[in-house]
Every structure is written in C-alpha cells, then in structure tokens.
Amino acid sequence: MEKIRLAAVLAGIVLAAGFSIQPLAATEENTPPAGKPSLEEALATLKVPPDWFASTSVNYDTRQPWEKARLEVRRLLAQGPEKRREAIKLTWLYAQKKDIGNGHELPMYLFMGGEFAWAIVEYHKFLSTDSAREDIHGRLCLAACYRHFGEYNRALEVLNEALHHLPGPPWRIAREADIADAMGDLYAEMGLLNPAKEQYKKAIALYPTSNQPYGRQELHRRAAKVQTKLRFLEGQTVEAGRFRDGTYSGKSLGYVGDIIARVVVQNGKIADIQLQHEEKIDLDATTIIPQRILAKQSLKVDGITGATVTYQAIVDACFQALLKAAEK
Numbered sequence: 001m002e003k004i005r006l007a008a009v010l011a012g013i014v015l016a017a018g019f020s021i022q023p024l025a026a027t028e029e030n031t032p033p034a035g036k037p038s039l040e041e042a043l044a045t046l047k048v049p050p051d052w053f054a055s056t057s058v059n060y061d062t063r064q065p066w067e068k069a070r071l072e073v074r075r076l077l078a079q080g081p082e083k084r085r086e087a088i089k090l091t092w093l094y095a096q097k098k099d100i101g102n103g104h105e106l107p108m109y110l111f112m113g114g115e116f117a118w119a120i121v122e123y124h125k126f127l128s129t130d131s132a133r134e135d136i137h138g139r140l141c142l143a144a145c146y147r148h149f150g151e152y153n154r155a156l157e158v159l160n161e162a163l164h165h166l167p168g169p170p171w172r173i174a175r176e177a178d179i180a181d182a183m184g185d186l187y188a189e190m191g192l193l194n195p196a197k198e199q200y201k202k203a204i205a206l207y208p209t210s211n212q213p214y215g216r217q218e219l220h221r222r223a224a225k226v227q228t229k230l231r232f233l234e235g236q237t238v239e240a241g242r243f244r245d246g247t248y249s250g251k252s253l254g255y256v257g258d259i260i261a262r263v264v265v266q267n268g269k270i271a272d273i274q275l276q277h278e279e280k281i282d283l284d285a286t287t288i289i290p291q292r293i294l295a296k297q298s299l300k301v302d303g304i305t306g307a308t309v310t311y312q313a314i315v316d317a318c319f320q321a322l323l324k325a326a327e328k
Contacts, residue, residue, distance in 0.1 A: 036150030042117035049092060050118075056085045058093065066099045073105075077112055078280040084113040102131040104138055112281050112306050116145045134167040136175040140182050148305035152190050159183050170212045174219070177206035181226050185308070193233055200230040221253045228316045232300065243268050243325035250320025254279050254313035259286075261317035265325050270297055273318060282310040289314045 032038050060072050069090060076087035091109045094100045107122035123142040126132050139162040146155035162179050166172050184199035207223040210216065243265040251260050256278045264272040273290035285307035292301040299319055303311035 032150040039149035039151050046117050053089055056089050058090050060090055062093055066094050069094055073109055088113045111141045116148050120145045134165055136162050144305055155186055173206055173210040174212050177203045197233055200226050225312055225316045228319050248321040248324040250317040252313040252316035255309040259313040259317050261321050263318055263321040279310050283307040285310045
C-alpha cells in the first residue's frame with residue numbers, strides 16, 4: 001500500500017464533500033492495528049452529507065437560533081443511534097447557514113455522535129482558524145479520533161501541538177494536565193508503559209496545583225482517576241476470584257456528575273454492576289462498559305471513543321467498589 005495515499009486523501013477533496021485540509025506527515029505503515037478500523041478506508045468512502053441524510057427527518061424549526069438548537073442537538077445525541085443521526089443532520093443544517101457560533105460544535109457533535117472520520121476532517125478545518133488558537137478540548141478530541149483508528153503517530157502529533165496552544169493563566173495548568181492524561185492513555189494503548197506512567201504522574205502532580213477560578217474542588221478527584229490508571233499500569237489492579245461476597249459501592253467523577261457503581265460479588269466473582277449516573281451523551285458506555293467488565297471479569301476492558309470520561313469514571317467507580325470487596 002502506498003505510504004502517500006492517506007496523506008493524499010487528507011490533502012485533497014474527500015469524494016463529494018467539497019472540502020480540503022492540510023496534509024499531515026505520512027505514517028510509515030498505513031495498516032491499522034488489529035481490531036482497529038482503517039482511517040484510509042473511512043476517508044475514501046466518506047461522503048458529506050452522507051446518504052443517510054435523505055432518510056433522516058429533522059423535527060425541529062431551524063428558524064430558531066443556534067443557542068436554542070444546540071440544546072435540541074444534545075438532547076437527541078443522548079437518545080441512541082437513530083436520534084444521533086438527526087442531531088448530526090440538524091447541526092449540519094445550521095453549519096450550512098453559518099449560524100453555529102465559532103464552528104467548534106460541528107466537529108464536536110460529529111465526534112460525540114460517532115462520526116469519527118468526518119469529525120477529523122471538520123476538526124482540521126476548525127482548528128486552522130484564529131478562534132481555535134487555544135482550543136485544547138478540540139485537539140484532545142481530534143487526537144481521540146485518530147486513536148480510534150489506531151493512527152497513534154498522528155494522535156501524538158496533535159497532542160504535542162496542543163502543548164503549543166495552551167491558554168494563559170488561570171487555565172494553563174489544568175489544560176496541560178489534560179494533555180498529559182491523554183498522552184498517558186495513548187502511550188498505554190501503544191504498549192509504551194514507561195512513557196505512559198510518566199505522563200500519568202505529570203497529570204497527577206499538575207491537577208491539584210491549578211489556580212483556576214472555579215471547579216477547583218474537583219481537581220483532586222480528577223487526579224485520583226488518573227492515579228487509578230497508573231495503578232493499573234503498575235499491576236496494582238484488582239481481579240475477580242479474590243473478593244468477599246456482598247454488595248459494594250464506589251464513586252467517581254463523570255462527564256456530568258458523579259457516577260456511582262454498585263457491584264455485586266457472588267462466589268468471589270463479579271455478578272452484577274448497577275450504575276447511578278446523570279451522563280447524557282455517552283455512546284451507550286453506561287450500558288456497554290459494565291457488560292464488558294462482567295464478561296471479562298476484569299476492569300481492563302476497551303473503552304468507547306467519544307465517551308472516554310464516562311468510561312474512565314465507570315472503571316474507576318468499579319475499582320473503588322472492588323477495593324472494598326478485596327479488603328481482608
């Protein structure tokens with residue numbers, strides 16, 4: 001497979017979409033890791049707008065301003081795959097009439113709706129604008145999209161670039177910690193454990209030192225979630241077979257609020273996981289992740305691109321519960 005092919009797709013017109021983005025450096029190998037979809041194939045078949053637009057109805061008065069429409073988009077995104085398509089089409093309609101703020105929400109809702117290849121294209125367009133100069137969240141999402149396809153070098157490029165776009169005080173420290181956390185996740189998935197540990201330790205040290213004007217009460221909890229991931233890398237996790245029977249609870253900070261996990265242990269194994277949460281747009285992570293933990297009898301399960309915060313909170317809450325079950 002030609003090494004320049006993906007760069008050419010990224011640089012040129014993506015089928016009928018009619019847009020272009022700046023090329024990234026070609027990777028040495030375009031074959032995605034096992035279990036990962038191919039970004040090259042996803043881009044080659046990407047059509048904007050997609051064919052499913054024709055069969056997707058939008059039941060919303062688009063004469064309403066975007067400030068109101070965005071609430072409808074988020075409501076739809078929380079209701080499953082079919083409604084997510086309606087949410088994406090509604091967002092696209094507002095983007096076409098250029099009533100969508102500074103434009104960051106189009107790629108963000110594509111990302112949150114599971115349209116990762118399309119999100120990559122739109123993120124490159126948005127992040128090249130002046131209004132995106134200090135948009136760390138957008139760069140983290142773009143890196144997550146690349147990670148979804150196993151394009152690890154490209155994801156790392158984006159995260160390194162994000163370090164050059166850090167905002168000034170008082171948000172600089174927390175955003176740098178966010179980047180370190182994301183780099184830790186990336187290195188861990190690549191199997192580079194020592195760099196992953198270094199990034200996690202950096203995030204853990206940075207979060208509590210942030211002088212941001214609000215949300216400071218949550219910084220220690222965010223550091224604690226990263227600490228859980230570090231413990232997993234260091235082999236300090238808990239696994240089924242060593243637990244006392246009973247029902248145990250744990251709590252962790254999700255995207256919206258606390259996620260509380262009630263874990264039932266029977267015959268030393270995880271028998272049930274019930275979650276109490278207020279997560280909305282989670283790509284069904286609150287259903288899928290407990291199922292994966294039960295099936296594998298382990299907290300070391302794959303996450304869901306677009307729902308990383310929710311996924312990590314579920315795993316962390318279950319970890320806190322199982323620590324109690326493992327106590328002697």
